[in-house]
Every structure is written in C-alpha cells, then in structure tokens.
Amino acid sequence: MSSQVRGGTRWKRFALVMVPSIAATAAVGVGLSQGALAASFAVSGQDFKVTADKLDGDNLIQYGGIAEGHDLKGNPAHHPVTISGFSHAEITNMCQSLVTPTPLGNITLQLRTGHKGKPAVADNIYLDVAELDTDAEFTNLDIGVAVGDDSHKTKPQAGTVTNKYAFSQRADKAVLTKVRQKAWATTAGTFKLPDLKLRLMGGDQPCYQDEK
Template sequence: MNSQVRGGTRWKRFALVMVPSIAATAAVGVGLAQGALAASFSVSGQDFKVRADELVGQDLIQYGGIAEGHSLKGDAQHHPVTISGFREAKITNMCQSLVTPVPGIGNITLKLQTGHKGRPAVAQNIYLDVAELDADAKFEQLDIGVAVGDQSHATKPQPGTVTSPFAFSQRAKTATLTNVRQKAWATTAGTFTLPDLKLRLLSGDQPCYEDEK
C-alpha cells in the first residue's frame, strides 16, 4: 500500500467529511453487542467495496429489499439491494474500502483488512445489503422460491427490512463463496470478530479491487 496521509491535514474539515462515511461501515469495523440491528437507519450516500478470498456462511437467507438514504448532497435516495443474511459467517482475507473526496485534499481511502494469517473473521447474525456481487458460489441444501416470511427459515429476515413477507427468497444450509468482489450499502451483525485488524487512511484511490472495464 502507498504511504499514509500525514501532517498538514485540516482535521476538523477532514472529520466532517469522513465521519459520515465511516459510520456507513461501522458495523464491519465494530462488533455490535445487541444483536442484528433493525434496518431502519438511513444509509449514507456512498457504497463501499469488500473483497475476500472466501466466505463460508451457515443458514443463508437471501431476498430483495430497499436501502433508504440520502446522497452526499442530501437528496433522498432508494437503493435496490439483495439482502443476504447468515446465522454465522467465516471470512478469510477480507478487505473493505471506501474512497471519499475531501475538499482541499483530494480522495482519501479508508481501508480495513482482517482475517488473514490463518485466522478468519467471524460474524454472528450478519446481514449484507449488497448492490453488486461477483464470486464463485456453492450452495448446499438449497431452496429457491421460498416466501421471505416463511417461518421455517433458520435465519429470519432482517428486522425492519423494506420488503413484503410474501416476496421471493432463497435459502441454503451452507453457502461457500470464493474470490468475492462486492459492493454494498450497509452491513449489520450481532457480533463481528476481526483478528489482526488493520485500518489505514491512504491518499488517493486505493480500493480493495478495481472495477472491470
């Protein structure tokens, strides 16, 4: 990674810009002690990227929803998302990044890395509001076309989800995703254990992966 931003930064201005962005990814950076949160918060005007070598999730539920929020200019926005919920997920070699323009400085990349050195990150009751996903996927004990509100789901829909209980969903006992490339608007988890966590602020555009052209 390139050198970090050091010295000469107008930290008050920087904080005003970065704090809302960091809040959008706080559920990934901090374990939430009270269980999976209701999806009633307003998402920020920025999505973020996640890359991982592997994600192994137990008791998957996956369905469509809407992430409600505002643009950086304050305009109301509604983002169609695929909500993926797991009772437990183990993530190997995870990288999360968010690029934010800072007036007078240029772009700053917030990058978080964890789950390497043979110790995966572990999340309990995790829900991902996904805008894009590229991966190799393997599902075990898969059911497609189940109603979101079906009570036989091992993992329940996220509280506060903007969707009909009779909407289309799929579920699987185990989902294994490899070579994961994902854009998301939000992540919530009951707990998220991040071994060997590294969080850096880097100058310029240094996302976890580049978009395909």
Template sequence: MISQIRGGTRWKRFALVMVPSIAATAAVGVGLAQGALAASFSVSGQDFKVSADSLVGTDMIQYGSVAQGATLESDKKSYHPVIISGFKEAKITNMCQSLVTKTPLGNITMQLKTGHKGSPAVAKNIYLDVAELDADAVLGDLDIGVAAGDGSHATKPKEGTLADGALFSQRAKTATLTKVRQKAWATTAGTFTLPDLNLRLYGGDKPCYQDEK
C-alpha cells in the first residue's frame, strides 16, 4: 500500500484501508497498560449499531486506540480496541442507530432515526469509536501512514485518546461513504443536528441491520 495517494480512492470494503492500523491495535493493550494511551471516558458494556445511506465528511482522521469500558464490578475494567474516525464536519443521510438491551421483560430495542426526510443530520467535530465498519468509500487527498500526533492534521486527535503521537494514522480531505453498516462503542461531537428525530422503543430484537451470516 503506497504511503501517500492523491486524488479519489475507492474501496468496496472501507474497513480494508485500516488493515495496518488494525494490526497496530494488537499492541495497543500493552501500550495502555504502560501508560502510552489514555481513554477519554469509560464506555458502557454494550456496543451499538449505526446504519446510513451515506456519510459525506471533510478533514477525516483515523487511528487506532482503546475504549475503556465500565463494568458492574467497580474494581474491574474492560478494554476494547477501536478505530477512531474523526471529521471536521459530516452530513449523514437516513441514519439509524440501535441498541438491544436485555430486561426482565425480554429484549428491548432502542432505535433512533434521523435525516430520513430530505435533510441530512449534520455533525461538527465528530469522533466515532468504531469496532466494525462496512461501506463503499471514496476518499480524496488521502495520506496513509501519517503519525497521529502530526501537527498538520486538519482534524485533531480526539482529546484524551492519544498520548503516543507516533501512532499510525491516515487522513483525507474528503470522505464519502455509502451503504454504511457500523458497530461502535461511542460517538462524540461538538454539535449534532438531528432533523426529524424519531426515537422509539420496541419489544424484541429490531436492530438497524442484521449481521451477515
């Protein structure tokens, strides 16, 4: 994989571009134990699903990190290797977010929909802690293998997740993802505008999409 690519780049499976970064996360747990990385906050013990028809973002940055998880036992921690994807701005069309939770009454699904009536959801300074991502992607002005702490990143690394500035990262001036299917541990944003917000609770398992078998 060439370290620097200019222009538009297409991948059928967007996750493939992060193979070097995913390999790097194999050592992330060791780095965390040695204080090389710091988690910004403790995530819950559940990941959630997000789907969208498209995500159009500017000034993308991606790098490997670890999300620290909370547990019911206060003296224990869980750690989840993630790819942090940051955008200066992202417009998301037909977004669905879902979380299935076990209760004494059976499984309950929380489902949120937005950007499905002609106006996209708009996020500024958004960071996604991603565990899995499938999409079609076109990246413009792409640099692969840039140090995460390099000061020339238009979008800075997420606060509290990067102590070792030499970590592998990649950046792109523009990013267009379609047919997005994602599992994530956390999302943070400076502002997130959600037009035509629809939040519902359903009995049973009703995620935004089904996992491929």
C-alpha cells in the first residue's frame, strides 16, 4: 500500500481511523516502546463511551501512546491508546456515558449535546481512544509521517512524544459518521456544548451496548 493517498478515501468500521489495521498496531506499539504518555494527567480507573452521528475534523494528527493512571482499587494501570488530534472539530448528536458501581448499584452518568441542529464545537482537541467503530473519509491522507515532523498542521499533544521519529499519520480533513467509541481521556483548548443535557440514571444505560 502506498504511504500516501490523495483525494477522498473511504473505509468502513476500523479502529480509530487507522488505515490499515496494521498501521494501528504499529502506532500503538511505537507508543508503548517509547513510553509516550497520552495526557498530562493521570486518567481515572474507568473508560467512557461516546457516540456521535458525525465528527467533522480539520488537520488530523494520529499516533500511538499510553494513558497512565490507576484502576478503581488503586493499582497502577497502563492503557495503550491511539491519540487523535484536530485543530477544529464539529460533532453532531454526541452522547457520552460513564457507568459507575455504587453501594446502591450501578449509576449511569449520561451527557448529550449537539442534538438540536447545532453541533458541538472543539478547538485543539485530542482524543485518547482504545476502541472505535465508524465510517470514515479522509482528504489528503499521509501515512507513516514522523510524529515530530515540522509539517504537521496540528502538533502532537504536549508531553506525549519521546521520540520525534515515531510513526504517525495525518490528513487535511477526517469525516467520521456513525461513531461508537471507548476512550480514556479527552482534552481540548475550547469545547462548546450547545443544548447540553446531563442526567444521572439508575442501572446500566450507556450510549451503546457492547456487541456480544
């Protein structure tokens, strides 16, 4: 496969828009070997689920890393992730959920935004993701670029790169539809959430159920 693809390119249901799947494994492997940290804070002991009808992002950068923190029992935990950064992203009909065990049973925290015709808008956003199913289309995609290359329009997240020659990919635009994602962390310079609705609900009521 050529290391460079120009124009519109479409793939269906693949891990966090890494193309092909071998590239995803390589990126995460590089992150593990180089000890890259996916965020400048210790992540919680729980991942969370996100769905969206559409994510329209500009200036994608993508590379492997590790989200470090502790599990709910306080034991150190290290989670391989793919880090995706965008200079600007618009997200339509977003749902984010977290199921937490309590002495009273499981409680679901669910957040919804961008569901009334006005998308959520983020600038300088980075997603530390473990799983993703989606349909995706890229414009001007480059695979195999060094993560520290000066030509990246969106720079790597501060503190996450220990080897500037590690694997990454980039695209001028990435459009994801029918998004289903598990993530450990999200950071953004700004994140505008129109018509935000936050609810606490009894039991397991995530944004989507895992496939059996």
